[in-house]
Amino acid sequence: MANEKTGNALWYPYAQMKDLEVNHQVQTAEGVHLHLTDGKRLIDGISSWWCVTHGYHHPELDQAIKDQLDKYAHVMLGGLSNEPALNLSQKLVDITPEGLNHVFFGDSGSVGVEVALKMATQYWHNLGRANKKKIIALNKAYHGDTSGCMSVCDPAEGMHNLFSGITPQQYFLDAPESGYEPDLALLKQELDTIEAFMRSEHQHCAALIVEPLMQAAGGFNLYSPEYLKQVKTLCEKYEILLIADEVATGFGRTGTLFACEQADICPDIMVLGKGLTAGYLGHSATLSTTEIFNAFLSDDPSKAFMHGPTFMGNALACSVGLKSIEIFQRDRYLERIKHIETHLKNSLLPVQSKKVKAARVLGATGVFEVHDKSVLADAQAFAIERGVWLRPFESYLYTMPPYIIDDESLSKITDVMLEWANS
Numbered sequence: 548m549a550n551e552k553t554g555n556a557l558w559y560p561y562a563q564m565k566d567l568e569v570n571h572q573v574q575t576a577e578g579v580h581l582h583l584t585d586g587k588r589l590i591d592g593i594s595s596w597w598c599v600t601h602g603y604h605h606p607e608l609d610q611a612i613k614d615q616l617d618k619y620a621h622v623m624l625g626g627l628s629n630e631p632a633l634n635l636s637q638k639l640v641d642i643t644p645e646g647l648n649h650v651f652f653g654d655s656g657s658v659g660v661e662v663a664l665k666m667a668t669q670y671w672h673n674l675g676r677a678n679k680k681k682i683i684a685l686n687k688a689y690h691g692d693t694s695g696c697m698s699v700c701d702p703a704e705g706m707h708n709l710f711s712g713i714t715p716q717q718y719f720l721d722a723p724e725s726g727y728e729p730d731l732a733l734l735k736q737e738l739d740t741i742e743a744f745m746r747s748e749h750q751h752c753a754a755l756i757v758e759p760l761m762q763a764a765g766g767f768n769l770y771s772p773e774y775l776k777q778v779k780t781l782c783e784k785y786e787i788l789l790i791a792d793e794v795a796t797g798f799g800r801t802g803t804l805f806a807c808e809q810a811d812i813c814p815d816i817m818v819l820g821k822g823l824t825a826g827y828l829g830h831s832a833t834l835s836t837t838e839i840f841n842a843f844l845s846d847d848p849s850k851a852f853m854h855g856p857t858f859m860g861n862a863l864a865c866s867v868g869l870k871s872i873e874i875f876q877r878d879r880y881l882e883r884i885k886h887i888e889t890h891l892k893n894s895l896l897p898v899q900s901k902k903v904k905a906a907r908v909l910g911a912t913g914v915f916e917v918h919d920k921s922v923l924a925d926a927q928a929f930a931i932e933r934g935v936w937l938r939p940f941e942s943y944l945y946t947m948p949p950y951i952i953d954d955e956s957l958s959k960i961t962d963v964m965l966e967w968a969n970s
């Protein structure tokens with residue numbers, strides 16, 4: 548049946564279409580602002596699902612795309628190459644942790660994760676150890692919406708739990724609870740549990756996949772660099788690859804360019820998306836070490852990596868990705884992110900509200916976790932009335948602003964969050 552409120556041609560994401568009202572159509576967007584067709588102007592407090600790192604309609608990013616468009620928009624990467632893809636792959640090798648030397652492009656974060664899972668499994672297959680095919684994931688994890696990704700999302704609490712038993716059965720470990728500044732006794736206990744599991748199951752395990760330091764869509768669960776470092780050590784000890792899904796955490800969101808840097812580790816495989824193209828075009832990059840890459844080199848054709856999304860290495864996406872990294876480095880974005888973090892900590896962490904169970908801040912991410920998720924029902928309308936775009940989900944009201952945000956706009960976001968908490 549047609550939905551009279553929205554029309555039914557457009558099926559919206561993560562939404563019950565029966566009673567969905569979408570009254571916020573964006574006409575133009577500039578900097579941190581969304582200008583709606585009804586004349587409202589909203590500060591985007593969540594960077595369009597965390598990807599619009601430089602804000603909207605950025606003149607240099609727009610120009611990078613226009614310049615490439617004058618040459619061509621896209622050529623296939625099967626047998627052809629293009630300069631933006633070559634340059635971006637080299638740039639990513641240069642800026643990611645030392646040891647990641649090869650880049651496989653995809654067209655979304657989910658595809659980037661699929662590539663990582665497939666690469667990890669085939670790595671062991673190519674080495675003659677085909678029994679190592681299970682993936683270890685963490686409860687509270689979110690890695691995307693396609694089948695392989697769903698198989699490594701939280702199987703009980705996650706939004707894909709309906710598909711448990713249909714998607715491949717993976718291994719799950721408890722989500723870390725020892726925190727960003729860890730409770731050391733708890734941390735030790737968590738690591739002991741992981742080690743016990745690996746000791747008994749490593750023969751079947753291809754890889755462990757984590758969102759480094761911050762389990763994002765699964766509940767903004769922060770954990771420590773020490774946890775990550777020790778997990779990497781355990782992976783090495785038990786011959787299990789470590790996949791760092793930095794789709795959400797990459798490009799500065801946790802305070803460093805990549806979250807893995809805080810633990811001083813190089814994962815075997817790293818996945819980037821979202822901020823890679825600054826919200827202009829869907830794209831992802833799955834990076835691997837040379838050891839992994841070399842396992843695919845062979846005279847035997849079946850050892851090649853048989854994967855190739857049509858739009859991988861798209862020239863427009865790679866052009867804007869390159870320009871985005873250039874601006875990020877040139878304009879010292881890590882300092883901006885530090886400034887945002889200080890603001891978020893000073894304003895959000897002291898919250899005293901009956902609604903709020905916990906407040907957490909890391910890098911350019913600030914979160915209120917509420918006791919009872921039903922109280923969030925009015926939070927989005929409350930923010931919109933006050934000129935801010937937020938999209939709370941489950942038990943979380945959060946901000947992940949564009950890094951170009953000025954103090955006044957940032958205060959507006961945090962004031963609205965606090966006003967809602969105290970309302």
Ligand SMILES: Cc1ncc(COP(=O)(O)O)c(C=O)c1O
Nearest residue numbers: 655656657689690691792794795
């Ligand atoms: C950690 C993580 N991995 C993967 C994805 C999937 O990315 P995409 O939505 O681009 O497919 C997301 C999206 O939120 C994510 O947060």
